[in-house]
Amino acid sequence: MSDRWRRIGGPGSLLLVLVLGAALWIAPSLDGLTLGDAVTDGGGVDEALDDLEPSPIVLVGFDPDLGTYAEIRPTVRTLLADVLARDGRIAVVSLTPEGRALATAELARLARGEANAARLFDLGFIPGAEAALVDLATGLTTSGGAGGQALGRELAEDGMDAVDAIVVVGGNDLGPRSWVEQVAPRVGNVPILAVTPTILLPEVQPYVESGQIAALLGTVADGAAYRDGAELGNLDRLTEQTEVAVLPILIGLLVAAVAMGQALGARIVGAARSREREVS
Amino acid sequence: MTGFFGEDAAGTAGTWVAAIATLVVLGSLLGERRLFGWSQHLLAGLATGFLALLAIREVIAPRLVDPIIAEGAARPELWAGAILVAAAATVPWLPRRLAAVPISVVVGTLAAFALGGAVIGTIVPQLDATIARPGATVAGTAAGALAATATGLVLLGFVHGVPRGRILTAAASAGRWLLIVGIGAWLGYLVLSRLVLLVDRLGFLLGDWLGLVR
Structure with a gap:
């Protein structure tokens, strides 16, 4: 990095942050500038949840990444509220320490929001990466878990047979791909739904195309479309009331495009000049 | 918030x-x-x-x-677990040969699960979904063939240090360009993703902390 770039990099970055902050403050929402639109359909999650048995048990593999969770957080909260709104019951398990930290925070938030505690069960943290997933698929145990007693008993008696659907909140090492590879072949026809940050889309999309993942919320737009269509009733209190501001994202993308275009243009000009010198 | x-x-x-x-x-x-x-x-x-x-x-x-x-x-297996914990804590008096056994079992087991899962859960089903498509439309078959061609070209792009002819060189070059295009698209996702995170942090400061944005 050159000294000149170092000199302008700091103030330039700060200016960008200030502009984004101002845009966030002045125009939190603009008509016609929305994330969810007719192009996205909410990733098919609504339909996948509709297909479940009444009062389903949904196992949530909660392993997002601390660095990208903010992107999927509103969608995850809406999805959890949606399952509860359908009289569903939720068992949460984490296989990574980061996931466990965030799962604990989300369960605490649900408790503060007075979600029905009988419909929640915390299976805790299971160490062992892929081996833990196999262990979970072949012998789900509730020892050390906490939450609704009836739900805990049902899970203890029937193990994975009691589970009607799996929701994988991805972002960390053990994401939807690991669940598809380790759990899906061992549990039969339990549909896997996934919520992942955009950066994982190229990794997860092939599993959606092959039908191994029943539904995916893998982009910001998918998440927004799903949140728009979710009917939560009074459980709306469990979701984030503030939507992602689109204008700052748009401004940031334009700035990024200009910066990249400037770099690309400089490279092309440099290459042209160097060829000109060679010719002359 | x-x-x-x-x-x-x-x-x-x-x-x-x-x-x-x-x-x-x-x-x-x-x-x-x-x-x-x-x-x-x-x-x-x-x-x-x-x-x-x-x-x-x-x-x-x-x-x-x-x-x-x-x-x-x-339950003797629990003692092996205890040895593993002790080994992880680098207990100096534990014989290395004894500590190596549970660690080897852990590493081998994880590798076996990862490899087996990749074959059963990814390679076979993905090949099946790409190649075997009963009742597929012409567009679907064409898309599958295109994907297979692109995959082959990108794999050829990784061939280095082997004498090759003009066709193979051209195919490898095309594969590398496809790779660059793919990485470029992925970087686009990355920029969007990071902007959402930045906006979230700014929203936290303006909303949760200062109470200016609701």
Whole structure:
């Protein structure tokens, strides 16, 4: 990095942050500038949840990444509220320490929001990466878990047979791909739904195309479309009331495009000049 | 509103600490590296403490110590687990050959599960979905063929150091360009993703902390 770039990099970055902050403050929402639109359909999650048995048990593999969770957080909260709104019951398990930290925070938030505690069960943290997933698929145990007693008993008696659907909140090492590879072949026809940050889309999309993942919320737009269509009733209190501001994202993308275009243009000009010198 | 903190005193304190940490990290944009370094130490320390707590409370105590106390004689595999914990803690008096056994089992098991899962859960089903498509439309078949061609070209792009002819060289070059296009698209996702995170942090400062944006 050159000294000149170092000199302008700091103030330039700060200016960008200030502009984004101002845009966030002045125009939190603009008509016609929305994330969810007719192009996205909410990733098919609504339909996948509709297909479940009444009062389903949904196992949530909660392993997002601390660095990208903010992107999927509103969608995850809406999805959890949606399952509860359908009289569903939720068992949460984490296989990574980061996931466990965030799962604990989300369960605490649900408790503060007075979600029905009988419909929640915390299976805790299971160490062992892929081996833990196999262990979970072949012998789900509730020892050390906490939450609704009836739900805990049902899970203890029937193990994975009691589970009607799996929701994988991805972002960390053990994401939807690991669940598809380790759990899906061992549990039969339990549909896997996934919520992942955009950066994982190229990794997860092939599993959606092959039908191994029943539904995916893998982009910001998918998440927004799903949140728009979710009917939560009074459980709306469990979701984030503030939507992602689109204008700052748009401004940031334009700035990024200009910066990249400037770099690309400089490279092309440099290459042209160097060829000109060679010719002359 | 991130909703991670309640409205009690502890929640307010948490919001202030998080806001100050966010400002310190954003302050690195102005070149303030010392405070930023401290925030990294803070993150590393908190993560280490959390890991230790997690390991003791949710793994070692309930899954190892309690069962050994309750039925240690009947479950010899738990003693292997205890040796593994001791080995992980680099107990110097433990013979290396003894400590190597459970570690080898762990590494081998993980590798076997990962490899087996990749074959059963990814390679075979993905090949099946790409190649075998009963009743597929012409467009679908064409898309599958295109995907297979692109995959082949990209794989050829990784061929290095082998004498090759003009056709193979051209195919490898096309594969590398396809790879660049793919990485470019992925970088686009990355920019969008990071902007959402930045906006979320700014929203936290303006909303959760200052109460200006609701």
